[in-house]
Amino acid sequence: MINFEYARANDVADAVRQIAADPTSKFIAGGTNLLDLMKEDVERPARLIDITRLPLSDVEETPDGGVRIGALVPNSDLAWHPLIAQRYPMLASAILAGASAQLRNMASTGGNLMQRTRCFYFYDTVTPCNKRQPGSGCSAIAGINRINAILGTSDTCIATHPSDMCVALAVLEAKVHVAGPGGERVIPFADFHRLPGDAPQRDTNLDANELITAVELPADGFAKNYTYLKIRDRLSYAFALVSVAVGLEMDGNTIRRARFALGGVAHKPWRDEAAEAGLNGKVANPEIFERAAGLVLRDAKGFEHNAFKIELARRTIVRALIQAAHGTPQSQNNKKIA
Amino acid sequence: MAQPNAAAQSSIGSPSKISVELIINGVETKLDVAPWTTLLDALREHLDLTGTKKGCDHGQCGACTVLVDGRRINSCLTLAVMKDGARVTMIEGLATDGVLHPMQQAFIDHDAFQCGYCTPGQICSAVGLIAEGKAKTAEEIREMMSGNICRCAAYPNIVSAIQQVMGAS
The missing domain is CATH 3.10.20.30 (Beta-grasp domain)
Known part of the structure; x- marks a missing residue:
């Protein structure tokens, strides 16, 4: 880790002013990912702006029946919050599927969105990586790529976004509130994270001088028919190889409205609205779930070590849709997959 | 100090x-x-x-x-x-007036360590787990203690030690 300066932000406007005044600075909240990357010399900010004392720690209902989550709410507090546990159990489940109890106590809501990939080569500063050093090349495409992406990749980057929480937020169609020098704006969740394209150094559409202030959930939390099914190399405290979040609105056995997203397979939580639309109005059964999975994966591309993810994703989608349709969500304690 | x-x-x-x-x-x-x-x-x-x-x-x-x-x-x-x-x-x-914290005593009672290197972290984590009050079953204890690795694999005895303190509290 290089030496750096430390400053505290007094309020949101002060935080935005401080970051705009010094392009070598970065915000720090939970620090669980940023400090790790700084120890590896992947991130080398000359100055850290501590935002942990800003008043962004509330979880409150909005007038239209949704919930507004302050950017500094710790992941654990969010997962156990009664409003989230009861009305957005898919989000609670996804959060509890990620990291460890200690990390969830530290990690913030906004920081979870800003997590960087765990691609081995992004962390390994002696190898080329277009995300870490634009133009240097991608070591993963012909390297050890078991954990890498199968959807939405480019010839410059095959990294995945590591978050579990964000997969649920994609299904819920959350909105990200941000503050910048020009004022505040709202970014729909689907537009927050990016595909790598020819600029894999950019994970998100957040501008360099903007601060996430809140994540807003719409009223509909799919609290009856949902699941978060995460498949990984060990049963706990590991990143997803493939994960699937599902929210269904059911009328008896008929699906009124379907939404689902995949984690661990792309540079952002992966949704396919055509595959979702194909489920609407249909009686829930494995055949239509297979068809939806095939549609999502029609353009999937495997590399030397991760081609297995295509079949794994197909099976995980089908199983997750069955769990959600039956109202039997995956337990994050008992890992037996029903 | x-x-x-x-x-x-x-x-x-x-x-x-x-x-x-x-x-x-x-x-x-x-x-x-x-x-x-x-x-x-x-x-x-x-x-x-x-x-x-x-x-x-x-x-x-x-x-x-x-x-x-x-x-x-x-x-x-x-x-x-x-x-x-x-x-x-x-x-x-954790100890007060020379008396071990119940979690320290439970780790001794259940032989919940071998080399001991992970033990201070395991015990602090277990005290935090009890304070959170979310884990009730052995399965839940295992899941919510997954952030503490024990290279000697004393996991079954660690779970037993935590259950002893939970039973008493």
């Missing part, structure tokens, strides 16, 4: 040290740290409180687990300057 170790501080060669006040195991403690000093390094290198262990230094093993304002965290992934004013409790602060 150990005093700040001047030699360790000067060896960092910081141009800009920052004064912080931490309540360490109940004792108000002032120290000057460089911004990049993790809470773990502040405890071990500045205050000579070496009960908290540095395992991986990347938040992957849990050996550095301490309680900050009653919540378990990885002290290797937080900066000391960010915790100014916080109450920090580590393994050295």
